[in-house]
Amino acid sequence: MAAVLLDGKKTAQAIQAEVAAGVAALVGERGVRPGLAAVLVGDNPASEVYVRNKRKACEQVGIRSWLHHLPADTASSTLLELIRQLNADPSVHGILVQLPLPPKIDERAIVQAVAPVKDIDGFGPENLGLLAAGQPRYLPCTPHGVQQLLLRHGIEVEGAHVVIVGRSLIVGRPLALMLMQKAAGANATVTVVHSRSRDLAELTRRADVVVVAIGQAGFLKADMIRPGAVVVDVGINRQADGRLVGDVDFEGVRQVASAITPVPGGVGPMTIAMLVHNTLAAARLLCRADPLAR
Ligand code: GUN
Numbered sequence: 001m002a003a004v005l006l007d008g009k010k011t012a013q014a015i016q017a018e019v020a021a022g023v024a025a026l027v028g029e030r031g032v033r034p035g036l037a038a039v040l041v042g043d044n045p046a047s048e049v050y051v052r053n054k055r056k057a058c059e060q061v062g063i064r065s066w067l068h069h070l071p072a073d074t075a076s077s078t079l080l081e082l083i084r085q086l087n088a089d090p091s092v093h094g095i096l097v098q099l100p101l102p103p104k105i106d107e108r109a110i111v112q113a114v115a116p117v118k119d120i121d122g123f124g125p126e127n128l129g130l131l132a133a134g135q136p137r138y139l140p141c142t143p144h145g146v147q148q149l150l151l152r153h154g155i156e157v158e159g160a161h162v163v164i165v166g167r168s169l170i171v172g173r174p175l176a177l178m179l180m181q182k183a184a185g186a187n188a189t190v191t192v193v194h195s196r197s198r199d200l201a202e203l204t205r206r207a208d209v210v211v212v213a214i215g216q217a218g219f220l221k222a223d224m225i226r227p228g229a230v231v232v233d234v235g236i237n238r239q240a241d242g243r244l245v246g247d248v249d250f251e252g253v254r255q256v257a258s259a260i261t262p263v264p265g266g267v268g269p270m271t272i273a274m275l276v277h278n279t280l281a282a283a284r285l286l287c288r289a290d291p292l293a294r
Contacts, residue, residue, distance in 0.1 A: 003260040006155075007266075008269045013269075019276045026287070027062070030287050033283075034094070036279045037096070039095065041074055042070075058276060061276050066092070083110065087115040094283075095114045095115070097111065099111075117291050121275075127140075128169075142170060144277075148274065149266070161208050162191070167194045212232070217246070220253060228256075230257065236264070244263060246262075
């Protein structure tokens, strides 16, 4: 029997409707409209599409957004100065620096310059540290989207073996931290495998849930999973013919899995929904008397 499709588009729409209601309440009760500043450097076509989609989602839920699009040869110091201005701007609640940045820019320094309370991607050391400590402030958007997609399809990860393929700072690592938390929607047994793992397929075959986030088209094949496993595909790879495909060999794996995310229409829209969710959370935090109080 072919796998059930985990519809990220529909789930993201439901989350965005919840966020829109939260935004309307914040505007009505506090007179504060959440604002997101997006920073895009250079002309990576994929990044341009992602930022456009993120801003479109902001507009749909009533979040104000600004785009700061800088040329590829922008100096790190110029970018740092922009981040400082956005940190100080009271109408900006969230700052999104679209990654990757051009190679000459010190990405780490830029990510770390974002005020932690405005770091709605959750990439900076303070927010990652809070997550590791079990007191998350903003959950990174893609891992949070994966967790919500499973939860809202009634897929229980508590006690399950989740194998995450990929250890990136944006997906694999924070997702592992999230799913192993002692918390609802978590409590999983987590294994992280990566490019240096020995016998990788033997490990993925032991999983109840496999999440693939490595950026390699069609990497996960049908013989690498257990029949009935749930498969979440975080990859978005553009083929030479312009088609978007994931990190999973979708046609093969769907014959063996019990549930699978499509690409596009799976995790991608969930990332965007969680970004608007975090921007609303930042606006709520920042309009408290002491935004850093926990
Ligand atoms: N690049 C790939 N994914 C992301 C993301 O979630 N946020 C940002 N800022 N950049 C990314």
